[in-house]
Amino acid sequence: xxxNQTMGKIILDRWEASVKQCxxxxxxxxxxxLQREIAPGKNRGIYLLGHLIAVHDHMLPLxxxxxxxxAELDEAFIKSPDKAVSELPSVAExxxxxxxxxxxxxxxxxxxxxxxxxxxxxxxSEEDFAKEPHRNKLNIILxxxxxxxxHTGQLVYLK
Amino acid sequence: xxxNQTMGKIILDRWEASVKQCxxxxxxxxxxxLQREIAPGKNRGIYLLGHLIAVHDHMLPLxxxxxxxxAELDEAFIKSPDKAVSELPSVAExxxxxxxxxxxxxxxxxxxxxxxxxxxxxxxSEEDFAKEPHRNKLNIILxxxxxxxxHTGQLVYLK
Numbered sequence: 001x002x003x004n005q006t007m008g009k010i011i012l013d014r015w016e017a018s019v020k021q022c023x024x025x026x027x028x029x030x031x032x033x034l035q036r037e038i039a040p041g042k043n044r045g046i047y048l049l050g051h052l053i054a055v056h057d058h059m060l061p062l063x064x065x066x067x068x069x070x071a072e073l074d075e076a077f078i079k080s081p082d083k084a085v086s087e088l089p090s091v092a093e094x095x096x097x098x099x100x101x102x103x104x105x106x107x108x109x110x111x112x113x114x115x116x117x118x119x120x121x122x123x124x125s126e127e128d129f130a131k132e133p134h135r136n137k138l139n140i141i142l143x144x145x146x147x148x149x150x151h152t153g154q155l156v157y158l159k
Numbered sequence: 160x161x162x163n164q165t166m167g168k169i170i171l172d173r174w175e176a177s178v179k180q181c182x183x184x185x186x187x188x189x190x191x192x193l194q195r196e197i198a199p200g201k202n203r204g205i206y207l208l209g210h211l212i213a214v215h216d217h218m219l220p221l222x223x224x225x226x227x228x229x230a231e232l233d234e235a236f237i238k239s240p241d242k243a244v245s246e247l248p249s250v251a252e253x254x255x256x257x258x259x260x261x262x263x264x265x266x267x268x269x270x271x272x273x274x275x276x277x278x279x280x281x282x283x284s285e286e287d288f289a290k291e292p293h294r295n296k297l298n299i300i301l302x303x304x305x306x307x308x309x310h311t312g313q314l315v316y317l318k
Contacts (some may be wrong), residue, residue, distance in 0.1 A: 001164065001292060001294075003163055003166075003277065003292075004162055004166075005291045006292050006295075007162075007163075007166040007297075009293050010293045010295075010297065010298050010301060011301070013293070014301055014302065014305060018305060026185070030266075038198060038316065039197060039199075039316045040198075040199075042316050064263060065186055074265075087305075088308075118162065129177060133160060133165050134168050134169045135167045136165075138166075138169065139169050141171065142169060142170070142173050142301075144305060144307040145233040145305060147308075148171060149305040149306075149308040149309040149312070150308040150309065150312035151312055152309060152312070153308070153309035153310055153311070153312035153313045154312045154313060156314070157197065157198045157201050157313070
């Protein structure tokens with residue numbers, strides 16, 4: 001295993017472990033639990049679930065893996081805070097999207113090789129990437145992994 | 160910059176950003192806020208702060224950077240759940256430890272070079288490390304970064 005393969009493995013393993021932890025949690029919470037506020041006056045579970053799907057969806061164009069699939073979620077779950085938008089998908093619909101997205105991302109990620117992961121993400125130009133090689137696709141995975149961990153720590157309080 | 164330097168930078172940058180985010184939060188919360196439960200019946204802020212200090216402290220021997228400094232925190236903040244131990248340090252004492260530890264870790268991390276970071280951590284033998292080179296010091300930083308993000312997501316609800 002080359003050092004690059006090792007480093008790709010470290011970051012992708014951490015992403016997968018973080019997805020698995022959140023996935024087990026989300027699928028163990030009832031629709032009623034996910035409708036609750038995590039703490040009085042704070043975000044509801046449904047909002048965080050929609051937020052995670054929307055944020056992960058945007059990885060696709062960033063990683064050059066195609067267009068976002070759930071752009072309709074942006075308004076309610078990225079651009080707006082919780083409770084600002086009254087018409088939301090149901091918890092059941094969001095859970096179905098989460099489970100579908102989980103498989104889709106895994107399949108697409110599995111097709112990338114180590115060189116792909118060390119290549120630039122699409123929001124950095126070739127010129128800038130030559131100067132800032134840390135702005136690679138693995139870095140996208142890493143920042144989304146800590147983002148996911150942050151919100152999983154919140155969702156766990158719904159149990 | 161070599162690829163190894165790039166990868167070291169990506170992970171260490173993410174650690175530092177995560178510490179900074181938590182540090183700003185912890186130092187913005189009053190002692191009274193940190194005494195509160197994050198959600199009804201859940202962990203108190205003081206417990207999570209002590210837990211983070213204790214977990215980060217154990218990185219020192221794992222990274223071959225010396226002995227743990229706050230081993231007295233283990234009983235209350237790692238081995239026991241919140242509220243099981245009645246005699247805890249004060250919030251002010253824990254905040255002082257957090258701030259001291261933050262500087263100490265930064266100084267020690269800054270002295271390691273890229274080869275050090277790609278070397279094995281102390282809980283893996285040389286023999287196993289030859290077969291599993293991903294069990295390096297950077298991997299310790301990465302797992303502690305997602306752990307920190309998870310609990311920062313909880314602490315933020317004290318605001």
